[in-house]
């Protein structure tokens with residue numbers, strides 16, 4: 001009997017795990033613990049963040065930094081004998097003809113001269129990249145390896161005494177989208193973002209860390225909610241997305257302040273049969289947007 005799990009079965013198992021994790025989040029509305037992991041693994045997709053989080057908990061490993069076996073060797077570290085790998089899922093991408101009605105379903109052809117791909121039916125057909133599935137990739141945490149010390153520069157180290165720089169970076173990010181950031185009373189709110197006026201207003205009366213949080217929240221709205229038409233119906237969800245972005249960004253930067261008050265709406269109010277799909281979309285939005293913001297800040301520090 002073949003006891004080895006087939007790779008495709010493993011992918012199914014992992015996908016089911018991600019699903020379970022979403023069910024758990026929906027049941028207990030525990031955003032802080034979900035986002036905590038996101039803030040340390042922001043280069044991973046939210047699905048892989050879930051997978052690493054769960055596997056870390058299940059094995060009692062404090063996962064901080066993972067790479068593949070060979071990738072560790074490349075930077076002078078060796079995975080210790082007997083260490084069990086963790087799994088992440090890597091997308092399988094294939095180029096296919098995207099022309100409507102084209103009969104060609106298989107591979108497209110690579111033209112070396114032009115370094116481009118074309119459809120064998122007609123070279124003018126549009127060729128696009130499609131996600132065709134996932135494969136299981138084995139990774140190890142740094143704590144499972146030994147060898148050359150590596151420089152782990154975390155955001156928090158980088159940001160020490162860089163508070164003004166963080167604020168300035170966030171303001172430049174807003175400005176790069178043609179938005180003005182103004183420090184003045186925002187009425188009954190701590191801040192707001194108006195896509196119509198291309199303006200973010202932040203109440204200056206809060207302490208610095210808190211203002212950074214509010215600005216990150218409003219930039220979350222700026223980047224995520226330009227085109228939504230159902231804000232009134234989906235308010236809890238959209239506010240949770242903006243708040244989630246702010247939480248991940250501030251956690252990664254180490255700028256939470258004492259008076260921090262994060263309010264995450266209740267998933268139970270996200271509406272009917274689409275709730276789970278909405279949770280997935282929101283997790284993806286939070287992950288991508290936090291990454292965009294953190295990458296921008298990192299490049300400007």
Ligand SMILES: [Zn+2]
Nearest residue numbers: 097102119125
């Ligand atoms: Zn074609």
Ligand SMILES: [Zn+2]
Nearest residue numbers: 217221239242
């Ligand atoms: Zn908001």
